[in-house]
Amino acid sequence: MVAVFTLIDALGWTYLKDRDFLPEVLTYRAEVRTVLGFSSAAIPTLLSGLLPRESEHWNLFYYDPDKSPFKWVRWLRFLPRSVLNSRIMRRGIRFVAQRRSRFGGYFQIYGVPTELLPYFDICEKRDIYKPGGVPFSIFDHLEKLGIRYKAYSYHGFKDEEIVRLARRDLSQKNCDFLFLYLSELDAFLHHRCQDENLVEREIRRYEGWLRELYEEACRAHGETAFFLFSDHGMTPKRSGYDLVGRITPLGFQMPRDYLALYDSTMARFWFFNDRARRGIGQALEGLDCGHILRHEELHGLGIDFPHTRNGELVFLMNPGVLIEPSFFGAKGPEGMHGFHPDDPYSSAAFLSNRVPSRPVETLVDVNEVMREWAEAVHSNIYA
Ligand SMILES: [Zn+2]
Known part of the structure; x- marks a missing residue:
């Protein structure tokens, strides 16, 4: 038996509810309430089952001038703002901050003005797709259970490569639990969510990849529990x-x-x-x-x-x-997420070929499904 979990960033419920997506496989379909914030809030909730107030993972930047990894940037205050905020300077600051903080995280400083950086720390200091990345992470749980698992994320590869690597690992039968994070649809929807034809084409591309993945899993492992979900949707501007x-x-x-x-x-x-x-x-x-x-x-x-x-x-x-x-x-951009979770466009989605033991309504529920399947894989191996 193998369990395959694929997280497609920003593939919200509104993009799936009136559209079939791997209909011969993914027969359980549910709208999922997201948490307010960006991926920096939603994905840690998916991975940990904790809400932001419990995990302390919400918006990337938080006020903490004492522990800021950019504290040293204050020494550059003498520079004119235009120099301080130039592209090359900002790239250098990010590089030095990452080095100095000695964390495994790969953080962006986005557009926060350089002169404000020394007041802020970053909640995503570690690679969240590794054990210890967020408190109570599913990856900690998998390690504890001794399950052979693989987690793929953009830290290493592009979406197409991730799917290819996962197919290879499935065919070689070297893991029993796979977690794929495909991030590129997010950027696409930010810029193109209002173009229905392009959206359709892009979603079909992902559907094709998932079908290949599912077929490979069945071929190599037989019994396959297959799950597709997202962290949030995309609201047209x-x-x-x-x-x-x-x-x-x-x-x-x-x-x-x-x-x-x-x-x-x-x-x-x-x-x-x-x-x-x-x-x-x-x-x-x-x-x-x-x-x-x-x-x-x-x-x-x-x-x-x-x-x-x-x-x-x-x-x-x-x-x-x-x-x-x-x-x-x-x-x-043309579309954005991070609005109120009540906005229908904000909703995430959950699709699977197994009916979960309880209805899946929130990101916390999705985490519960992953835990259940970790247990199931574990008892299957040690049966
Ligand atoms: Zn986004």
Whole structure:
């Protein structure tokens, strides 16, 4: 027996619900509620079964000036901002930070302005597709059970290569549990999600790969438990809103009065005095392009942390409305994820050739399915 789990980044439920996908195999199909955030939140929840408040994996950057791997960047303060934020400089800073932090992670600094980096640390310091990458990781569980497993991710290969490697490993029968992370559909949907023909073609390409994978698994191992799932969906862009242009003219200074990180779907704020807290808070309350997440809502979303490192105030944009410009670029792409999980386009998907013992409704449930199959593979081997 072999269990094959394939995670396709951003292949949301809206892209599958009215479309057959390996229909002769994947007969169990379910819409899955994602967690608010980006892949840096959703994938750790898939791997650990923990919500962000429990795993401390949410948005990549969190406020921690004492432990920031970019602390040393302060010494470059004398440089003009344009030099500090030049491409070559940023590439160098990332390289040095990765070296100095001695973690196995492969982190990006995206568009966070260089002068703000020394205030922030990064939650993904290790390779999350390896044991110890996230607390209570499925990979720790597999190690503990002594199961022969393989995990493939973009840290090593392109999607097509991953599928090829997995097929080879299946045919050589050198593992009983496979986890494939295919990441490239995410970038495709960011830029092309509103072009139905292209989306159809791309999804069929993935369907073809999965069919090959399934056939190889059956050929080599016979009994095959086959699962396909995603971390979140992709919401088509409706409009942009210049949130930075609304906050900056209020006159408060970064980093003296406050800090703000402008992602594409949410802004997070840390305040260092009451004037800024009140002034910016009031300005945000007056906006109808999004809303401030209050305690009850944060709790329901699993992001009520016992500290303010992840943001003292979180302002979430309405589905489809992007912060433009944001730290991720002057202009947002055609599609984005990281809106409220209630938005139908945010939903992830779960498809399988086995009916799970309990309905799969959340990313935590998907983790439960992986654990169950780890146990099943284990008892099959040691039966
Ligand atoms: Zn993405």
